[in-house]
Structure formats: C-alpha cells, structure tokens
Amino acid sequence: MSRKQQRGEVTVERVLDAALDLYAREGEAGLTVSALTRASGVSTGSVYHHFGNLHGVVGALAARWLGHLLGELSEALTAHQEARPGIEAVVRTYLDFVRTEPAAARLLHSPFADREGEARAAEIRDNQEARISPMERWLNAHRAAGALVDLPTPVIEALVLGPVVALARRHLTLGDVDLEAAAHRLPDLVWRSVAP
Incomplete structure (x- = not known):
C-alpha cells in the first residue's frame, strides 16, 4: 500500500470516528460537514473527496x-x-x-x-x-x-x-x-x- 493510500485510510478513519462522536453527542441534526471538519481536523475537500457528501459519511x-x-x-x-x-x-x-x-x-x-x-x-x-x-x-x-x-x-x-x-x-x-x-x-x- 502506498503512503498516499495509507494517508487516505487514516483520513477516512478520522472522519468516521469523529462522525460517530458527533452523532452520539448531537444526534443526526448535529452531524454537519462544518462540525465534522472541526471535530476531525480533516478539510472539507477531503470529506467530499472520500465520501462524496455528508450522506456518504453517514x-x-x-x-x-x-x-x-x-x-x-x-x-x-x-x-x-x-x-x-x-x-x-x-x-x-x-x-x-x-x-x-x-x-x-x-x-x-x-x-x-x-x-x-x-x-x-x-x-x-x-x-x-x-x-x-x-x-x-x-x-x-x-x-x-x-x-x-x-x-x-x-x-x-x-x-x-x-x-x-x-x-x-x-x-x-x-x-x-x-x-x-x-x-x-x-x-x-x-x-x-x-x-x-
């Protein structure tokens, strides 16, 4: 696996971990792209790149x-x-x-x-x-x-x-x-x- 693929997997894991934490605290309504980028430290572009949209994250x-x-x-x-x-x-x-x-x-x-x-x-x-x-x-x-x-x-x-x-x-x-x-x-x- 290349370094780029490894970084991509790490990014995906960070987003998913942050999404579950947000969902646990705020429910579906609190799970927004801006909240997700703040919680995960991942850029908005990376979220869209890996998941397409918020629906894809969930x-x-x-x-x-x-x-x-x-x-x-x-x-x-x-x-x-x-x-x-x-x-x-x-x-x-x-x-x-x-x-x-x-x-x-x-x-x-x-x-x-x-x-x-x-x-x-x-x-x-x-x-x-x-x-x-x-x-x-x-x-x-x-x-x-x-x-x-x-x-x-x-x-x-x-x-x-x-x-x-x-x-x-x-x-x-x-x-x-x-x-x-x-x-x-x-x-x-x-x-x-x-x-x-």
Missing part, C-alpha cells in the same frame, strides 16, 4: 458498524455446535452490542439506517456477504437436521432478531428496558419460538 459509518455487529453475531452463532446455545448466544450478543456501543446501536436503529436499508438492501447484503453466509449455512444445516423449526431461513431470522431489534429500539429511544435483565430471559423465549 452511510459509510452505518456500514462500518453493521459489519462489526454482523461479525459479532456470526462469531457468536457459529461458535456453537448445537442449535439452542447458538440462538441464545446471538440474542445475548446483540443485546450486549446495544449496551456497550450505544452510539453505534442508535445509528444502526435510526430512521437514516432504515431508509438506507430499504434503498440499498441488495448492495448492503452483497457487501456483508462474508458475515451473513456463515450464519445462513449454520441456520440451514440446523433446520435440515431438525434442530430448528421447519420454516424458511428468513422467517427464522425474523423470529430470532425481531424481538431483539424491537427491544433494542425501545431501550435506545425510551430507555425503559434493562438490557442485562432482558439478556437473562429473552434468549430462552426466542429459542422457544424457533425450537422444533
């Missing part, structure tokens, strides 16, 4: 954290040979991510991320294929073996992640959910929804 930031979350979920699921511990690990891992990375979780559960997900679903899936495929193979194998309910994989994914995402959104918006307490009960309840 999209790249969401993609970065989605990849991180999917990586953790994939690792948690595929680390288990048996279905129940794998499903329960996914639930606990997701809740732990929301608890330990609240700014990133807030971004991933934001209206912006929802709009991006709808508009660019195929592209996002292609970009995250390396993280998604092992989870799909694991689910398909356990379903075929009779260790999971005989439903299409997307339905199983919805049964597992739907309640977790809803709980995460409520925690992030209202703050009235104790994630640690939920992590004790929810894995078993989710497992029951996909048990054979």
Whole structure:
C-alpha cells in the first residue's frame, strides 16, 4: 500500500470516528460537514473527496458498524455446535452490542439506517456477504437436521432478531428496558419460538 493510500485510510478513519462522536453527542441534526471538519481536523475537500457528501459519511459509518455487529453475531452463532446455545448466544450478543456501543446501536436503529436499508438492501447484503453466509449455512444445516423449526431461513431470522431489534429500539429511544435483565430471559423465549 502506498503512503498516499495509507494517508487516505487514516483520513477516512478520522472522519468516521469523529462522525460517530458527533452523532452520539448531537444526534443526526448535529452531524454537519462544518462540525465534522472541526471535530476531525480533516478539510472539507477531503470529506467530499472520500465520501462524496455528508450522506456518504453517514452511510459509510452505518456500514462500518453493521459489519462489526454482523461479525459479532456470526462469531457468536457459529461458535456453537448445537442449535439452542447458538440462538441464545446471538440474542445475548446483540443485546450486549446495544449496551456497550450505544452510539453505534442508535445509528444502526435510526430512521437514516432504515431508509438506507430499504434503498440499498441488495448492495448492503452483497457487501456483508462474508458475515451473513456463515450464519445462513449454520441456520440451514440446523433446520435440515431438525434442530430448528421447519420454516424458511428468513422467517427464522425474523423470529430470532425481531424481538431483539424491537427491544433494542425501545431501550435506545425510551430507555425503559434493562438490557442485562432482558439478556437473562429473552434468549430462552426466542429459542422457544424457533425450537422444533
């Protein structure tokens, strides 16, 4: 990698780190190009060069954290040979991510991320294929073996992640959910929804 490419990567990382900090403190409204250049020390021209516009910054930031979350979920699921511990690990891992990375979780559960997900679903899936495929193979194998309910994989994914995402959104918006307490009960309840 050339020095110019290395500098470019450093610039991108600085902008994304600053963007998440701004998003955590100010929300989407506080994330402006001028605030971003002040916080990151990167020039306006560099922001536009690397990201195209502010929308590109937020999209790249969401993609970065989605990849991180999917990586953790994939690792948690595929680390288990048996279905129940794998499903329960996914639930606990997701809740732990929301608890330990609240700014990133807030971004991933934001209206912006929802709009991006709808508009660019195929592209996002292609970009995250390396993280998604092992989870799909694991689910398909356990379903075929009779260790999971005989439903299409997307339905199983919805049964597992739907309640977790809803709980995460409520925690992030209202703050009235104790994630640690939920992590004790929810894995078993989710497992029951996909048990054979």
